[in-house]
Amino acid sequence: MTARKKKTITTNLWCWAFVSLTLIFYILFQGYPIICSVIYSLHDWSGMTPDMRYVGLANFKNLMKDAMFWSAFKNSFKYMAVMVPLEVSVSLLYACLLNSPKLKGKTFYRACLFLPVVITAAVAGIVMSFIFSTGGAVNYILTSLKIVDKAVNWMGNAKLAVAAVVLVSLWKDVGTYMLYWLAVLQGVSKDIIEAAELDGANSIKLFFYVTLPVIAPAAGVIVILCTINSLKAFDIIQTLTGGGPFFATDVIATYIYKMAFTADIGMPRFGYASAASLTFGFVVIIIGVILNLIKGKLQRKETAR
Amino acid sequence: MKMKKLLCVLLTFALVAALAGCGKTEGNNASSDNAGKTTNTQTSESEKTEENKTTETTEPIVLRVCDWSDSTAAAREKFHEEFMKNNPDIKIEYSCMTIDQFSNSVVLAISGGDAPDLFPVPSNMNLPTAVASDWYLPMQDYVSQEFIDSFIDGTLEEGKQRINGVLYTVPENKGMTHSLIFYNTDILEQCGLEVPTTFEEFRNACKVVTEKGNGEFYGLIEGGNQANRCDVMLRAFAQAAGGKIAVSNEALTVNGRAPYDSPEVKLAAKLISDIVNDGSVYPDTASIAAPEARELFAQGKAAFLMQGNWCIGAWDSTYPDFHYSVMAVPKASPNGYTAAGENGTWMGIYKQTKHPEAAARYIEALYDTETYSYQADVVSAGSYISVIKGVNEKYLTNEKMKKYYELASEGVAIPIATTRDTGFYDFYGVVAGCTPNLANICQGIFSNSFENVDEVLDQLAEAETKNWQAGCELAGVDFSKLEFDNWEAGKPYTDADYSNLK
Structure with a gap:
């Protein structure tokens, strides 16, 4: 064995040694549950009793015919389609404002915008359900300002419930993406900004022609994160609407939860819920890969310029 | 060479830890009857020894009780105080959840072999299935005949409280x-x-x-x-x-x-x-x-x-x-x-409890009308109608509850x-x-x-x-x-x- 080969092996072994701890945790807390899900998805099992009945792909076949699954599937994508542009743009706007050297009290504003992120989503959902109730603060403001004649039933109306969920989710998560954007914006070279300012660029031109092209590659990562997080949305929706009224806000995660833990007659359907989670997980992975490919392509184009 | 050895040891340790971790989890979630039976046999052998040990020492047994009886929470709290006073060797840890919370969390705890010592049959499950899944101990091995006889005739039903005549649970009301x-x-x-x-x-x-x-x-x-x-x-x-x-x-x-x-x-x-x-x-x-x-x-x-x-x-x-x-x-x-x-089917003793006798003592006390006032309290407060002989005749004084009972009896x-x-x-x-x-x-x-x-x-x-x-x-x-x-x-x-x- 040559000295070079020996060194390569030693380096590799060191690398494995360092990643081993993470790998073990990954196997235990990600890999093992995924394998369990695959096994459960092939069984008719309530999750409550020891008797699992092997049904092969029957759960997946039934899932394909389940209108409620597809309704939740559609709702998840609708939610994503609304949330991603909203969260990415609003968080970018906040980040730009907070990055402005002219703004005073930045730390205070940053803390205010980030505060909802540290509140437990379940608590936020419950508190917001009170705020949006007919006797809650939102209706009080709307009726006091004479914007509406009588209290609006936010959670009892399908369209309004969706709007309320979007508003609350935006309020809750925008702080996280704002921080990402701030990190990216702070990496923009001051020299370029100053040069553009000397050339007479105003704030808008500065943003669109200087800052945006520089931060564009990072936007890809933020969009991917936002997309995957919005497809995984659960806690806010579960506590705010429970997927209602009549499944109007039922997304895949709330659908899986109901299937796995509740039943009107008989037992819950843990195996079926596992099949639903695997199917949707597979779709999310595909979307993640596609977005990553697009991002890579754009980055390569940018580098080629 | 030293480095190589160190790495080998580290990687072997990591591999063993991962496999051991997987193996243990699988064991806990084991679906096979054999696994369940083995665990249960071991538990029953060790139960009494452990209980004796606990009694010998001054450390009180912690008895975990969980249900969704929110409307009787105040009376239950009073009962727990009385019970712990009369049984200084037992400390009650009581959790009152909503039915949904109960179904989600306790059921997972049962699957993990760490359920409370006493808990009700979930609303979407029946007793035969719960017993077949090794959830409950036969209660009659631990409670007295006098306790069983104190229930109004017909309230301990086959399929709901008994399986083939063996008592597993008692109804709340x-x-x-x-x-x-x-x-x-x-x-x-x-x-x-x-x-x-x-x-x-x-x-x-x-x-x-x-x-x-x-x-x-x-x-x-x-x-x-x-x-x-x-x-x-x-x-x-x-x-x-x-x-x-x-x-x-x-x-x-x-x-x-x-x-x-x-x-x-x-x-x-x-x-x-x-x-x-x-x-x-x-x-x-x-x-x-x-x-x-x-x-x-x-x-x-x-x-x-x-x-x-x-x-x-x-x-x-x-x-x-x-x-x-x-x-x-x-x-x-x-x-x-x-x-x-x-x-309803209500509560039974967890099959893997380490304290079946203490759990039985708790159940007996909950329905005991001589030493404890729980049954009298809940009936006189109008919370529910008791399943114990003589309690309703004596304590059903709440007019609204009487009316409810009358109307319900027309069902x-x-x-x-x-x-x-x-x-x-x-x-x-x-x-x-x-x-x-x-x-x-x-x-x-x-x-x-x-x-x-x-x-x-x-x-x-x-x-x-x-x-x-x-x-x-x-x-x-x-x-x-x-x-x-x-x-x-x-x-x-x-x-x-x-x-x-x-």
Whole structure:
């Protein structure tokens, strides 16, 4: 064995040694549950009793015919389609404002915008359900300002419930993406900004022609994160609407939860819920890969310029 | 070389740890009977030794108890204090959850082999399945015959508390219907209304109240976010219309079909839909749970609320100035009826508990009327009707509870598939439910989500019939036994009727 080969092996072994701890945790807390899900998805099992009945792909076949699954599937994508542009743009706007050297009290504003992120989503959902109730603060403001004649039933109306969920989710998560954007914006070279300012660029031109092209590659990562997080949305929706009224806000995660833990007659359907989670997980992975490919392509184009 | 050795040791350790981790988790979640049995044998061998050890030392045993009896929480707290005073070797850790929380968290704890020492059978499970899954110990090995004899005759039922005569659980209280209607007497008086007895009168009363209330109070309130309450409500109105329909979580067919598309169920759905369309329902009904509806009702936000007897004790202690009464469900047919309540399965001793004797002592004390006042407290507070001999005669003094009990006693027994054939316990263990189910449909009515609710009910009946057929096939029971040809709506179904079945 040559000295070079020996060194390569030693380096590799060191690398494995360092990643081993993470790998073990990954196997235990990600890999093992995924394998369990695959096994459960092939069984008719309530999750409550020891008797699992092997049904092969029957759960997946039934899932394909389940209108409620597809309704939740559609709702998840609708939610994503609304949330991603909203969260990415609003968080970018906040980040730009907070990055402005002219703004005073930045730390205070940053803390205010980030505060909802540290509140437990379940608590936020419950508190917001009170705020949006007919006797809650939102209706009080709307009726006091004479914007509406009588209290609006936010959670009892399908369209309004969706709007309320979007508003609350935006309020809750925008702080996280704002921080990402701030990190990216702070990496923009001051020299370029100053040069553009000397050339007479105003704030808008500065943003669109200087800052945006520089931060564009990072936007890809933020969009991917936002997309995957919005497809995984659960806690806010579960506590705010429970997927209602009549499944109007039922997304895949709330659908899986109901299937796995509740039943009107008989037992819950843990195996079926596992099949639903695997199917949707597979779709999310595909979307993640596609977005990553697009991002890579754009980055390569940018580098080629 | 040293480095290599170190790396080998590290990687071997990592691999062993990963495999050990996987192996252990698998063992805990083991589905095989063998695994369960091995664990249980080991536990039973070590149980007594450990209990003896604990008794010898001064460290008290921690007895974990979990249920969803929120309406008796105060009396329970008092009982726990008394119990711990009389049993200094036992420390009670009591958790009161909602049914949903219980179903989600305790069931997972059972799967992990770390359930509380005492817990009730979840509402969507039956005792035979729970016992077959090794959840409960035979209770009679630990409690006295005197304790068993203290229960009112017939309250420790086969299939609910006993399996082949062996006692596993005890019911919390005497079963009563949960579908009577409470009304706010002040509001009805203010609006000049009599107690409604028909669907039409009920709808009209809700309308009048809402108009008079002018946004201050409404006709009807319900925990529309809580599926079981919506299910109970739709079934209760369907039965009041003379419909042949089972109580919640049970199956019965009419003409070989799940009866959700029957004219009576559609009439019940129409009644709720009409009340919603009249604007006579409290606006947040679709998004609130039953406890919130109970509170808002007591705060005078609505004239009518359909809930169970557990409200009485809670209201009397929290809202002593609240004037209310209880009425039967308004009828839409001379055959209209209210289904009689059934005793619940309630609580048993966890099979893997390390302290079965302490758990049994707790259970005995809970029903002991000589040393403890728990049964007397809950009955006199109007929280529920006791299953212990002599308690109700002595302590049922709450007038509202008396009225509720009287009305509930008018409920008629309806046929039960498991009474006809115990094989249906297996059916309930394998049958898959539909989504949207009857509860979801009622929730949809509250949120005005349908253009044609009858169509949705037709689809439900179709889908549920297929599911029940598949469930019967899997459980090896005859689907036709879900049909009770000699059942007449409104007439009590008796033991003689079961015997006369073909």
